Amino acid sequence: QVQLVESGGGSVQAGGSLRLSCAASGGTIRNYGMGWFRQVPRKERDFVAHISWSGSYTYYGDFVEGRFTISRDNAKNTVYLQMNSLKPEDTAVYYCAGGGGVSYKRASEYTYWGQGTQVTVSS
Numbered sequence: 001q002v003q004l005v006e007s008g009g010g011s012v013q014a015g016g017s018l019r020l021s022c023a024a025s026g027g028t029i030r031n032y033g034m035g036w037f038r039q040v041p042r043k044e045r046d047f048v049a050h051i052s053w054s055g056s057y058t059y060y061g062d063f064v065e066g067r068f069t070i071s072r073d074n075a076k077n078t079v080y081l082q083m084n085s086l087k088p089e090d091t092a093v094y095y096c097a098g099g100g101g102v103s104y105k106r107a108s109e110y111t112y113w114g115q116g117t118q119v120t121v122s123s
Contacts, residue, residue, distance in 0.1 A: 002027040002112045004096045009117030012086055016121070020081040022096030022114055030074040033100040036081045037107055038092035039116075045095065049081060050104035059104060063089075086121045093118050 008020040020036070036048040049070035050059045058070050069082040079096060099111030 002029060002032075002098055004098060004112055004114035006094065006096045006114040006117040009094060009119045011120040011122065014086060014088055014121055014123050016086050017082070017084045018086065018119060020083065020094055020096075020117060020119075022079040022081075024077040024079075024098065024112075028074075029072075029077055029079070029098050032098045032112075033104060034070075034072060034079045035097045035100045035104055035110060036070060036079075037095045037097055038090075038119075039095065040092045045107045046092075047105040047107075048094070050100055051079065061105075083119070086119075088121045088123045091119060091121050 002024055003026045005023050031053050033052050035050040037045040038048050039045040047061045051070045051072050055072050067085045072079045093116040095116045096114040097110035100109045103109045
């Protein structure tokens with residue numbers, strides 16, 4: 001059973017950067033598409049980014065507008081989300097997810113989830 005643990009969240013000022021990491025254990029993620037979602041209270045999880053199993057293809061939510069970069073290191077069993085030019089509206093709990101396929105924008109598509117890491121952006 002793959003377990004995912006996110007890290008790297010925190011508090012930053014608008015315009016700042018954070019790098020989130022998602023470390024997998026209990027199994028390899030090299031064959032899985034991996035994604036990042038985010039959620040604010042009383043709302044559904046929103047798609048942030050997805051990377052194919054090989055790393056060859058990446059997809060982003062419309063709001064990203066070139067500010068975020070998803071990457072992976074299969075040798076380290078880890079996925080990353082580099083977030084630049086952060087805005088207060090990026091404040092949310094960010095979740096790593098594994099197992100996503102064709103419908104990568106849907107949270108229900110993913111099998112494995114981390115516990116989330118809080119990102120807070122102040123103006």
